[in-house]
Amino acid sequence: MKNAELVKRDLAVLWHPCSQMKDHDPELAESLAMIPIKSGAGVWLEDFEGKRYLDAISSWWVNLFGHSHPWINQAIKAQLDRLEHVMLGGLTHESALLLAEKLVEITPPGLDKCFYADNGSAAVEVALKMSFHYWRNSGQSQKTKFITLENSYHGETLGALAVGAVDLYKNTYAPLLMEVITVPGPDCFFRESGESWEAYSLRRFAEMEQVLAQHAESVCAVIIEPLVQCAGSMRMYHPIYLKLLRAACDKYQVHLIADEIAVGFGRTGTLFACEQAAISPDFMCLSKGLTGGYLPLSAVMTSNQIYAAFYDDYQNLSAFLHSHSYTGNALGCRAALATIELFQQQDVLAANRGLAAQMAQATAGFAEHPHIAEVRQTGMIVAIELIQDKAGRVAYPWQQRRGLQVYKYALQHGVLLRPLGNVIYFMPPYVINEEEIALMTEVAWQGIQLAVRD
Known part of the structure; x- marks a missing residue:
């Protein structure tokens, strides 16, 4: 089955949560692509045409030890x-x-x-x-x-x-x-x-x-x-x-x-x-x-x-x-x-402390960006807040959907993010590794650069 076929059938019958379904209308120039997922393993999801996506948000914060964990x-x-x-x-x-x-x-x-x-x-x-x-x-x-x-x-x-x-x-x-x-x-x-x-x-x-x-x-x-x-x-x-x-x-x-x-x-x-x-x-x-x-x-x-x-x-x-x-x-x-x-x-909490430190290091330079108000972290949760005017603490108008631009860019480059308005965040499964953290943060950085350039 091809992605497009499954999406067409989906849009005919399914009403998705927390979504404006018009965003997914393929007839619109700015349509937001629906991603059909065939399988998952570890931090990765795979669609019906073999493209993989790093699940940087644990599928709405539920997944702890990766998809399809054998235990x-x-x-x-x-x-x-x-x-x-x-x-x-x-x-x-x-x-x-x-x-x-x-x-x-x-x-x-x-x-x-x-x-x-x-x-x-x-x-x-x-x-x-x-x-x-x-x-x-x-x-x-x-x-x-x-x-x-x-x-x-x-x-x-x-x-x-x-x-x-x-x-x-x-x-x-x-x-x-x-x-x-x-x-x-x-x-x-x-x-x-x-x-x-x-x-x-x-x-x-x-x-x-x-x-x-x-x-x-x-x-x-x-x-x-x-x-x-x-x-x-x-x-x-x-x-x-x-x-x-x-x-x-x-x-x-x-x-x-x-x-x-x-x-x-x-x-x-x-x-x-x-x-x-x-x-x-x-x-x-x-x-x-x-x-x-x-x-x-x-x-x-x-x-x-x-x-x-x-x-x-x-x-x-x-x-x-x-x-x-x-x-x-x-x-x-x-x-x-x-x-x-x-x-x-396993000593999961100790391992998480190491992963959290890697996430902190990978995002350490983000806070210097002129359109990033703050990078904040608690354990395995890192949030990056975009802002229009850093000195005056003026937020981007929500109607501009800057975070959505990051979401689209990340999908194109194999990372699943789902920003909360203008806040980009990472909450990955605990089985993520250093290489995957580097990919996740680099894609987010490039997506942010694109989203705030005008």
């Missing part, structure tokens, strides 16, 4: 021969149990119960509902609000969208969403010249403290993306903010929800980003890398104290009645177990 492949195949799926209401199975035990073992202390869902947005919905329901069961039904950070993103179902604050995703659906309290965030892109990440994050916490003091009686939880606001242009901040927030949530009796969906499983340099602040949240949402990028699965980790508030006689109607048909899917759980086993068989 994960074999684990799924073995599971398939025993059990593909069974409902988790009133039944259980070995893979769901083993994974829950493993997640309790590896997540921060105090997260002793695991509740499964299907994807990241669903995990956020579970955490929001569970926090609200906990306070209701505890006799504090006045607690109905949530606090979120500006520029945050937590998914696209209605509850998750409500506690996000990226206008691109949220504004259209605002009439459908619950009201939340949005607090200015610790995004270190806006720090003063010479100000450290830590100093800026400390300074910005004062506004969160003020809001908590004012609204704690009516607030269920604060929800936060630890260290990196990924969909919010890969903006980053210092762990001190998390440490202060944990203490404040305890002080004001408000839950802390850590959305580690994108940053968990080694992306930030530690297994979980919360570890860098030595904190345990009340709820931790996990997905994406949980299954190594193979299958949709999410988990919400929480405490025995939260669990106890729902443990009651049936007649009191205190149970948490959230459910998904594919909760605890056996194939997904087995993929997740195999993924965690790779962390435990």
Whole structure:
């Protein structure tokens, strides 16, 4: 099959996510080519005509150990021969149990119960509902609000969208969403010249403290993306903010929800980003890398104290009645177990530190470019922000779609990037090597040169 044939058939029937489908109309002069993928191996994807693309963004941040990893492949195949799926209401199975035990073992202390869902947005919905329901069961039904950070993103179902604050995703659906309290965030892109990440994050916490003091009686939880606001242009901040927030949530009796969906499983340099602040949240949402990028699965980790508030006689109607048909899917759980086993068989985090250093070195010169505002990095995530006027900190108009020009150039030269507006970022699988890092960064550099030349 040829690429063009498959694309034509695709455009006749498929509606793709997070896409303006008119961009892909082949009749338009500026059409954005749809890339049909036939296979994947390691960091590489291959189309139906043999062209390869380096997956520099881990296929929307899910892939940890490369495509078609033999260890994960074999684990799924073995599971398939025993059990593909069974409902988790009133039944259980070995893979769901083993994974829950493993997640309790590896997540921060105090997260002793695991509740499964299907994807990241669903995990956020579970955490929001569970926090609200906990306070209701505890006799504090006045607690109905949530606090979120500006520029945050937590998914696209209605509850998750409500506690996000990226206008691109949220504004259209605002009439459908619950009201939340949005607090200015610790995004270190806006720090003063010479100000450290830590100093800026400390300074910005004062506004969160003020809001908590004012609204704690009516607030269920604060929800936060630890260290990196990924969909919010890969903006980053210092762990001190998390440490202060944990203490404040305890002080004001408000839950802390850590959305580690994108940053968990080694992306930030530690297994979980919360570890860098030595904190345990009340709820931790996990997905994406949980299954190594193979299958949709999410988990919400929480405490025995939260669990106890729902443990009651049936007649009191205190149970948490959230459910998904594919909760605890056996194939997904087995993929997740195999993924965690790779962390435990190899010193993945140490290897990642070496890769992160190579990525830092490869992008070290980018910051001197007159149209690059900043190069920032947290672990295996590097972001390069394009800017029209560096001295005046004036951004390119979003309508110019400068990042899209980088995307197109990179595809032509065998690298898959998907910029967030004018932010080019790298979040590659952990099996990338030094030569591939050099290719990825050189193609991005040339694409940037093209995108900002006029």
